[in-house]
Amino acid sequence: MSDLMDLYQEVILDHNKQPRNFGPLPDADHQAEGYNPLCGDQLKVYLKLAGDVIEDVHFDGSGCAISKASASLMTEAVKGKTLAEAEELFGGFHDLLTGDPSVRAEAPAKLGKLAVFEGVREFPVRVKCATLAWHTLQAALAGDSEQVTTE
Numbered sequence: 001m002s003d004l005m006d007l008y009q010e011v012i013l014d015h016n017k018q019p020r021n022f023g024p025l026p027d028a029d030h031q032a033e034g035y036n037p038l039c040g041d042q043l044k045v046y047l048k049l050a051g052d053v054i055e056d057v058h059f060d061g062s063g064c065a066i067s068k069a070s071a072s073l074m075t076e077a078v079k080g081k082t083l084a085e086a087e088e089l090f091g092g093f094h095d096l097l098t099g100d101p102s103v104r105a106e107a108p109a110k111l112g113k114l115a116v117f118e119g120v121r122e123f124p125v126r127v128k129c130a131t132l133a134w135h136t137l138q139a140a141l142a143g144d145s146e147q148v149t150t151e
């Protein structure tokens with residue numbers, strides 16, 4: 001188990017240091033800003049849709065390692081997915097972090113790399129860091145131009 005935790009930590013550190021899909025998306029057709037006042041994480045999510053498929057997704061901003069790595073992994077996870085699939089991933093991710101353990105049992109397999117955040121559930125304050133990018137993604141899809149916050 002501790003080997004697994006080391007691996008998880010490595011993935012998070014890697015994505016924090018070299019975030020994927022980082023920077024504005026010039027031809028984005030949806031975008032939103034998210035803010036987590038508890039930690040000071042601030043990020044912006046940019047989307048380009050093709051029908052109901054997320055053709056491209058980028059993010060930028062600044063925040064703690066968890067929020068940045070989570071945003072980076074989120075962009076990888078939802079790119080090329082339909083909106084329904086992305087919504088399902090967020091549901092699974094949310095359950096992993098906050099749900100009861102029985103729901104959680106089968107989540108990791110479906111979530112792929114997103115499962116690296118499992119350890120975050122022990123730190124409720126950090127859950128907001130990890131879910132910020134996802135809430136911001138939802139706001140972008142909903143067309144909310146106002147900033148969303150985790151509070």
Ligand code: ZN
Nearest residue numbers: 039041064129
């Ligand atoms: Zn944070």
